[in-house]
Amino acid sequence: MEVRRVxxxxxxxxxxxxxxxxxxxxxxxxxxxxxxxxxxxxxLKVYPPNLKTEGTSKDMKxxxxxxxxxDLVSRIIYSLYILxxxxxSIESIDGPFNEDILxxxxxxxxxxxxLEIVSQDLTTLQxxxxxxxxxxxxxxxxxxxxxxxxxxxxYLNLGIKEASRTFLQEVLELEKEVDRLYYLSLRQxxxxxVNRSLAYMIGVKRIQIIGxxxxxxxxxxxxxxxxxxxxDLLSLHPEDLEVLKVSWxxxxxxxxxxxxxxxxxxxxxxxxxxxxxxxxxxxxRTLRRVLMTEALVAEEKIEKSNSTRVTVVFRSxxxxxxxxxxRMEPIAEIAFNRSIENLKEIVID
Numbered sequence: 001m002e003v004r005r006v007x008x009x010x011x012x013x014x015x016x017x018x019x020x021x022x023x024x025x026x027x028x029x030x031x032x033x034x035x036x037x038x039x040x041x042x043x044l045k046v047y048p049p050n051l052k053t054e055g056t057s058k059d060m061k062x063x064x065x066x067x068x069x070x071d072l073v074s075r076i077i078y079s080l081y082i083l084x085x086x087x088x089s090i091e092s093i094d095g096p097f098n099e100d101i102l103x104x105x106x107x108x109x110x111x112x113x114x115l116e117i118v119s120q121d122l123t124t125l126q127x128x129x130x131x132x133x134x135x136x137x138x139x140x141x142x143x144x145x146x147x148x149x150x151x152x153x154x155y156l157n158l159g160i161k162e163a164s165r166t167f168l169q170e171v172l173e174l175e176k177e178v179d180r181l182y183y184l185s186l187r188q189x190x191x192x193x194v195n196r197s198l199a200y201m202i203g204v205k206r207i208q209i210i211g212x213x214x215x216x217x218x219x220x221x222x223x224x225x226x227x228x229x230x231x232d233l234l235s236l237h238p239e240d241l242e243v244l245k246v247s248w249x250x251x252x253x254x255x256x257x258x259x260x261x262x263x264x265x266x267x268x269x270x271x272x273x274x275x276x277x278x279x280x281x282x283x284x285r286t287l288r289r290v291l292m293t294e295a296l297v298a299e300e301k302i303e304k305s306n307s308t309r310v311t312v313v314f315r316s317x318x319x320x321x322x323x324x325x326x327r328m329e330p331i332a333e334i335a336f337n338r339s340i341e342n343l344k345e346i347v348i349d
Contacts (some may be wrong), residue, residue, distance in 0.1 A: 018046070035303055037200060047197060059087040065094050070104035077108045077127070080113060082186045084194075088127040096122040111176065113184045131184075137202045139270070141185045145219045146266040148178050150259045152226045157255040159233060161248050163241035174269035177221040207341070211334040216250055217267075222262075222327035229320035232313045243310045247298035251317075254291055256282060258321055265328045265335070266277045272339045274348070281332045288325055291318060 002019060009015040018028070026048035028034070035047035060080050073090070080088055090105065097105075104126060109115050114131030146263060152174045159168035190211055192199035199205075204212065233241065244251075261283055268277045295318040302314050340346060 009176050016326060028197075035200070036098060045196060045200070047200060057087060058083075058085040059089070060085050063093050064101075065090050066092055066096070066101070068101070070100045072100060074108040076106065078112070078183065080285045081112050081129070082152065082183060082190060084191045086129045090127070092123040092126040097125070110181075111180055113180050115199055115251045116346050131187075133188060133198055134201050136188055138185070138188065138192075138204050141181060141188065142215070142219075142266060142269065145178060145181050145185070145216070147228070148174055148181065148263060149223050150262055151220055151264075152178075152223060153255050153259045156226055156230055156233075157252055159230065160241075160244050160251055163245055164239065165234060165241075167255060168230045168234050172227055172234075175223050175227035178220060182216055182220040186213070189213055189216075191262075200278050208338070211338070214336055215331045218330045222324040225320045225324040225327065232316045232320070236309065236313055240310045240313075242304065242316065243307055245304055247314075250294050250298040254294055254318075254321060257287055257290070258325055261325065262328055265331050268332070268335045269338070271335070272342070274336065274339050274346070277332060277336045277339050281329070281336065284325060284329055284332060291322055291325065 004016050004019075006014050006016050022028075030049055031342055032049050033047075034049065037047065039044040060078060062073070077088060105127075106117065109117055109127055114129050116128060116130060117125060118128045119126040152171050155167045155170045155174065158164065159166075159171065187202065188202060189212055192202060192204040193206075196206075233244075236244075261280070264280045264283060268280050271277065295315075297312065299314060302311055
């Protein structure tokens with residue numbers, strides 16, 4: 001670490017010179033502006049006008065045998081993507097890839113934003129990331145994730161109202177999009193952790209990295225719950241879906257309120273308003289109680305159909321919605337913590 005003496009300039013201005021090697025490396029010229037950021041630990045960050053976001057390309061070579069589990073290869077690709085690797089080479093050391101491995105690798109690559117297979121032969125696959133991380137801010141990713149989650153609820157509701165398997169299938173497709181955004185979010189967070197210039201550009205504060213990781217996971221888990229609810233409904237026969245329409249008005253109210261609360265939770269993330277966040281936390285708890293009460297009323301109607309399968313799926317639906325609401329609570333708690341982290345004193349009136 002280099003030490004430089006602070007000097008007085010004029011009557012009240014303190015000045016410190018910039019290291020010559022750094023000035024040369026970033027191509028800084030006299031008269032240009034630089035960016036200053038006070039970090040959470042009190043240190044001062046200095047950024048050049050053209051923030052450097054490109055680092056050394058991270059490459060990984062994977063050598064496998066043809067009898068390896070395709071799922072293991074898939075997990076390795078997911079992990080390398082999240083860790084920020086740009087190029088992945090897969091090589092078979094005992095003959096051509098089998099069909100299962102090829103299909104799994106291609107499905108995995110398609111499920112990750114910015115990843116493509118650039119070359120392929122019988123024994124090698126070259127995968128490359130064409131992702132520009134500066135184009136995906138953390139706030140935009142949170143917004144896209146929450147909007148997709150609300151769309152899932154919308155199609156779940158329509159699937160029940162119309163007894164439509166098409167709408168329910170759309171819920172499963174949207175869940176895949178949530179997963180794609182989730183993995184991209186993890187990649188962005190890890191890149192931001194090691195590249196402070198990138199973190200500055202995409203709006204990631206070091207102190208908030210863990211919180212962002214938790215809230216992304218919360219949204220992803222809520223999407224899983226809604227997707228499972230759709231899968232349970234799809235397991236019913238068409239005539240059984242018609243039975244559920246009897247209680248659609250109750251389900252409609254619950255699903256609609258769930259979407260509203262999700263919207264409120266995400267919006268208070270950047271409000272820094274203690275009372276407002278606290279109201280959302282109470283809203284979440286109230287909605288859970290209402291869900292259980294209304295579920296009992298609706299279940300009494302459904303039981304009259306004498307269809308055990310429908311009753312079981314309806315109970316599962318309510319449990320999935322209940323769990324999806326619970327997944328939102330950590331996000332509201334993060335919002336509450338952020339609303340007080342920069343305060344010097346707390347005044348509640």
